Amino acid sequence: xxxxxxxxxxxRVERLAHTRVRDCYQCGKCSAGCPMAEHFxxxxxxxxxxxxxDHVGRALESEAIWLCVSCMTCTTRCPKSVDCAGVLxxxxxxxxxxxxxxxxxxxxxxxxxxxxxxxxxxxxxxELELVGEFKTKSFLNDLNLPLLLKDALLAPKMLRRGxxxxxxxxxxxxxxVQRIFQRCATPEERPTESDEQLP
Amino acid sequence: xxxxxxxxxxxxxxxxxxxxSVRACLDVLGVGLRELxxxxxxxxxxxxxxxxxxxxxxxxxxxxxxxxxxxxxTLAPCxxxxxxxxxxxxxxxxxxxLRREMSDVVELPIAGTARVLNLIQVFQQIGYETVAHxxxxxxxxxxxxxxxxxxxxxxxxxxxxxxxxxxxxxxTLLEALGSRPVEWNYKTECCGAGMTMANEATVLELSHKxxxxxADHGADCLVVACPMCHVNLDMKQADIQRxxxxxxxxxxxYLSDLIGLALGIDERALGIxxxxxxxxxxxxxxxxxxxxxxxxxxxxxxxxxxPRPQALNPEP
Numbered sequence: 001x002x003x004x005x006x007x008x009x010x011x012r013v014e015r016l017a018h019t020r021v022r023d024c025y026q027c028g029k030c031s032a033g034c035p036m037a038e039h040f041x042x043x044x045x046x047x048x049x050x051x052x053x054d055h056v057g058r059a060l061e062s063e064a065i066w067l068c069v070s071c072m073t074c075t076t077r078c079p080k081s082v083d084c085a086g087v088l089x090x091x092x093x094x095x096x097x098x099x100x101x102x103x104x105x106x107x108x109x110x111x112x113x114x115x116x117x118x119x120x121x122x123x124x125x126x127e128l129e130l131v132g133e134f135k136t137k138s139f140l141n142d143l144n145l146p147l148l149l150k151d152a153l154l155a156p157k158m159l160r161r162g163x164x165x166x167x168x169x170x171x172x173x174x175x176x177v178q179r180i181f182q183r184c185a186t187p188e189e190r191p192t193e194s195d196e197q198l199p
Numbered sequence: 200x201x202x203x204x205x206x207x208x209x210x211x212x213x214x215x216x217x218x219x220s221v222r223a224c225l226d227v228l229g230v231g232l233r234e235l236x237x238x239x240x241x242x243x244x245x246x247x248x249x250x251x252x253x254x255x256x257x258x259x260x261x262x263x264x265x266x267x268x269x270x271x272x273t274l275a276p277c278x279x280x281x282x283x284x285x286x287x288x289x290x291x292x293x294x295x296x297l298r299r300e301m302s303d304v305v306e307l308p309i310a311g312t313a314r315v316l317n318l319i320q321v322f323q324q325i326g327y328e329t330v331a332h333x334x335x336x337x338x339x340x341x342x343x344x345x346x347x348x349x350x351x352x353x354x355x356x357x358x359x360x361x362x363x364x365x366x367x368x369x370x371t372l373l374e375a376l377g378s379r380p381v382e383w384n385y386k387t388e389c390c391g392a393g394m395t396m397a398n399e400a401t402v403l404e405l406s407h408k409x410x411x412x413x414a415d416h417g418a419d420c421l422v423v424a425c426p427m428c429h430v431n432l433d434m435k436q437a438d439i440q441r442x443x444x445x446x447x448x449x450x451x452x453y454l455s456d457l458i459g460l461a462l463g464i465d466e467r468a469l470g471i472x473x474x475x476x477x478x479x480x481x482x483x484x485x486x487x488x489x490x491x492x493x494x495x496x497x498x499x500x501x502x503x504x505x506p507r508p509q510a511l512n513p514e515p
Contacts, residue, residue, distance in 0.1 A: 071392070116242075116249060172237050183256070
């Protein structure tokens with residue numbers, strides 16, 4: 001299966017992840033060591049197999065790629081030196097760009113997008129601003145009121161311990177940060193909505 | 200000795216207590232820290248999950264700043280930051296085309312030569328014997344479980360630090376200070392890392408297993424060298440108690456907290472009083488007084504009269 005640029009998806013995943021998915025011989029060591037495997041709808045070795053078979057569509061819509069905590073155990077233990085965690089990174093990037101995120105995992109993407117927006121604006125993380133944006137946007141996504149209010153009681157405890165700042169630091173040269181973000185948002189490296197939908 | 204310093208967002212934000220103890224320890228040990236001028240966030244999990252180009256460019260900008268300012272070695276006490284910086288540095292060092300491209304993206308020339316160190320590596324450079332020599336107090340009454348988590352040692356091909364399945368660098372350092380760390384099974388298991396806000400259930404489950412295993416092996420505290428591990432294991436312990444009905448009450452120290460105590464630095468100066476789980480303990484018995492939070496108990500340690508070490512003997 002090829003995308004609109006005529007490249008097969010295994011090529012695209014391998015290029016994004018800088019690793020050879022073709023080398024995986026399905027020993028299952030990645031899945032055996034994965035701390036999140038019991039919650040995955042597809043195991044890490046199954047995700048790699050789907051990429052090998054070019055059935056990337058099922059992988060892109062899996063919950064597993066967003067439940068992954070990027071602990072790097074799979075990558076470290078792979079006897080064929082496949083960067084398994086890197087493959088999941090690539091799948092996340094394509095899944096998010098094509099808006100094929102598993103509905104149950106949207107909160108994670110909302111958080112990560114809010115995180116990057118925050119860095120783009122400030123150069124460094126402004127926690128209170130991040131919490132605000134994440135809570136608002138995730139509430140608009142799932143209308144889950146208990147989750148919206150959940151950490152409200154934690155804030156004063158964190159403030160008292162100097163772990164939360166009303167005014168966060170920003171970098172002096174925010175212009176360069178914004179230009180870096182603009183230059184990195186090219187379709188060349190980052191999959192965009194213009195790509196055709198995958199099977 | 201002066202090295203570069205990349206605090207990262209956590210140490211200037213929710214983990215200011217970690218920065219306090221890192222700075223206090225290295226000050227006493229005679230290591231000067233020069234903060235990278237106008238450093239930016241490394242991008243963390245969000246960048247490598249959503250945009251691999253950004254996951255290289257954000258660390259690259261910081262490495263370029265270090266190179267520009269002549270800093271050959273830079274401490275990044277947060278393993279997420281150090282792993283991102285090291286990974287980007289290696290990609291840049293082996294790929295001239297990427298170097299040219301990234302130099303344009305980050306608006307600074309970059310060679311990929313700046314070396315990035317985690318906190319344990321800085322103590323190794325100072326020399327464990329030198330640290331032990333500077334200590335004014337033994338840590339006999341601590342039975343810590345040293346917790347490495349993920350990104351201090353993994354991916355091992357990139358980070359090349361300690362044994363990724365059975366690291367012992369923290370144990371060796373604490374043993375040199377008289378402490379008796381426990382052997383346990385979960386020292387390299389993941390605590391849930393950056394999922395604290397987005398997927399709390401994951402963090403509570405993984406961190407709960409870590410706390411259970413540490414306590415089962417006789418630990419009376421945990422030692423970490425990562426701000427995210429500290430948030431998940433310390434701040435989230437109350438939530439773990441609510442979810443699993445187990446009150447661990449296991450204090451979680453940063454590595455620099457315990458080193459600082461051995462060096463005779465005051466608990467408040469180390470930021471230990473800012474932790475969520477109380478570190479109150481009856482000295483010598485290992486018994487912890489349970490308490491929601493509050494001022495730490497002053498232990499019977501004489502105040503330090505500036506007995507700074509004469510010279511540093513960095514180990515080869």
